[in-house]
Amino acid sequence: MLNINYGHNLALMEKCQRLKEYSIFVDTVRIQCKKTSDPRHAVTKAVDICIEKGILRDVLVKHKAEVISMVLTSFNQKAYEKDLYEEGVEDGIKEGIKEGLDLGRTQMAQEIALRLFQSGNSLEQIAQLTGIDIEVVKQWIEEAK
Known part of the structure; x- marks a missing residue:
């Protein structure tokens, strides 16, 4: 698996300008998302920055609305999946504590x-x-022998 994040696999990036520009675009989106809590504003700003710098300019100018929509959908899906994962972890911890207490x-x-x-x-x-069933008590005593 190749790491195509900005700053990695420089030899590959030099051989494929489009891939290099895509890497820069994704990095620009990440940077803008860290600067604001409004994903739409961040993605729009990243697209505008890349257009100004000539990064994927032809695609971004022609398909700006589609690119923004697609990035936001991906962003929202990842956030949703992260939230689901965190809820699952939290539920798992609660269930584990309950089972541990019951076992104790x-x-x-x-x-x-x-x-x-x-x-x-x-x-x-x-x-x-x-208050424990006599059969259960009997089983416990037998197991202890």
Whole structure:
């Protein structure tokens, strides 16, 4: 895979002027997006800058509105995908914490049941004291042996 970001693969960029100009255009869009919170303004400004400098001038003059629309669509799609990813990570963390807490509670209940059994309590007494089904208590005791 080749890195065609501005400043990379200089030999390739020198061999293909159109690719070099595209790389400069994308970099200009990134720079303008960092300067403002309005994506439409940033992309329009980047297009105007590139036209002034002769970068992809023929394409940008002829298809200015389409280029702006396409870049904004791509920009919005990436932002949307990033937001979805971040929401997924957040949901995953919450679910992981919940599962960890549930597992911790179960392990604590098992330890308590085992200690009660070792202290001479019957399975029925343990089930009654802990509120845990007697079959579950029985299984835990068997697993501990």
